[in-house]
Amino acid sequence: MKHLERRLVERKLKLLQMQTIEGAHAGNIYRIEVMDEDHRRSRYVYKEFAADRSNEVEIYSKAKEYIQPFSKYVDVWDTPPQAILMRDLQSPLKKEFKGLSDRNKRKQIVSILERLAVLHSSTIRLVANELPTHRVTSEWRDWCLDQLTRLRSRSQWMNSDWINVIKDSYDQLDVTHYNPRSPLVLTHGDPHLENIFILDEQVWFIDWEWTTVASPLRDITILVQDLYDSKWIQFVKATYHECLKNKQFHISDEDYRRDYHYLYIDHTTMMLAWEIEKYFQGYTMEEEIQRMIDFKIGELNRVREEELGL
Ligand SMILES: Nc1ncnc2c1ncn2[C@@H]1O[C@H](COP(=O)(O)OP(=O)(O)O)[C@@H](O)[C@H]1O
Numbered sequence: 001m002k003h004l005e006r007r008l009v010e011r012k013l014k015l016l017q018m019q020t021i022e023g024a025h026a027g028n029i030y031r032i033e034v035m036d037e038d039h040r041r042s043r044y045v046y047k048e049f050a051a052d053r054s055n056e057v058e059i060y061s062k063a064k065e066y067i068q069p070f071s072k073y074v075d076v077w078d079t080p081p082q083a084i085l086m087r088d089l090q091s092p093l094k095k096e097f098k099g100l101s102d103r104n105k106r107k108q109i110v111s112i113l114e115r116l117a118v119l120h121s122s123t124i125r126l127v128a129n130e131l132p133t134h135r136v137t138s139e140w141r142d143w144c145l146d147q148l149t150r151l152r153s154r155s156q157w158m159n160s161d162w163i164n165v166i167k168d169s170y171d172q173l174d175v176t177h178y179n180p181r182s183p184l185v186l187t188h189g190d191p192h193l194e195n196i197f198i199l200d201e202q203v204w205f206i207d208w209e210w211t212t213v214a215s216p217l218r219d220i221t222i223l224v225q226d227l228y229d230s231k232w233i234q235f236v237k238a239t240y241h242e243c244l245k246n247k248q249f250h251i252s253d254e255d256y257r258r259d260y261h262y263l264y265i266d267h268t269t270m271m272l273a274w275e276i277e278k279y280f281q282g283y284t285m286e287e288e289i290q291r292m293i294d295f296k297i298g299e300l301n302r303v304r305e306e307e308l309g310l
């Protein structure tokens with residue numbers, strides 16, 4: 001940890017304690033406690049990237065002015081080992097969300113949506129940047145079909161209809177050639193509940209690795225992936241349109257619905273493949289993955305039928 005200690009000394013901070021945050025991360029992540037010259041203690045998180053996963057550092061250097069108000073980044077190092085230093089935001093929302101009352105769930109969802117509406121409306125028709133633009137491709141469709149095929153060879157309970165649901169959703173709607181209708185904005189790109197925190201009554205986002213220019217519905221259709229409850233998914237869909245209108249960001253009902261549905265199909269398929277991967281790696285129990293697959297396949301069918309007017 002020579003690099004970290006030297007980097008802290010340059011900022012006149014002394015390392016007191018350090019703890020690894022375990023998990024399959026894009027690098028090494030540590031929670032640290034430091035002391036400044038006036039003997040004040042504070043807590044940070046230091047994320048040091050693996051050489052092939054340092055996109056977040058590049059994104060940050062390209063879009064710092066937009067990201068800064070929504071993150072608690074303190075410092076970024078672009079020289080090896082590339083790393084970022086952030087305020088310790090404590091626990092991600094995912095841990096506590098399941099146990100909340102409906103009233104508090106609603107409150108937290110609305111806070112997140114309002115915060116995303118600020119990010120999206122403040123970066124509308126973003127120009128003069130070098131950020132990539134998000135495109136729907138066949139990547140998640142192909143990955144998910146591969147994962148379901150692997151699942152079939154390993155388990156008795158795999159239902160072959162699931163493969164058809166994925167194919168039908170993409171093929172009948174021609175999802176892989178979809179062009180978004182909304183004006184393009186800066187999107188976080190991965191706002192699931194492990195990347196969202198609430199601290200000091202404000203919503204904060206970490207992990208900007210997948211930031212691109214895209215329809216705002218890109219973020220919303222990723223956010224809903226952790227909800228596993230149609231009631232809340234419908235609530236998010238309806239509420240976010242209102243949040244955008246309140247920010248004078250107008251999208252017609254039809255354009256909003258289409259962006260939402262197409263991106264929802266792509267992201268539900270992506271998360272389905274990822275959840276199956278976590279099951280293969282031993283992070284998810286069999287009953288749990290069956291429940292997740294059932295729910296997501298049901299959602300894909302529902303949205304495909306709704307979009308086709310069936
Ligand atoms: N600033 C922070 N405050 C508190 N916890 C954090 C912070 N940054 C990261 N973490 C913890 O580490 C986990 C992984 O960090 P993240 O940046 O999302 O890496 P990855 O790219 O591997 O998902 C988060 O889900 C969170 O639990």
Ligand SMILES: [Mg+2]
Nearest residue numbers: 194195206207
């Ligand atoms: Mg993350």
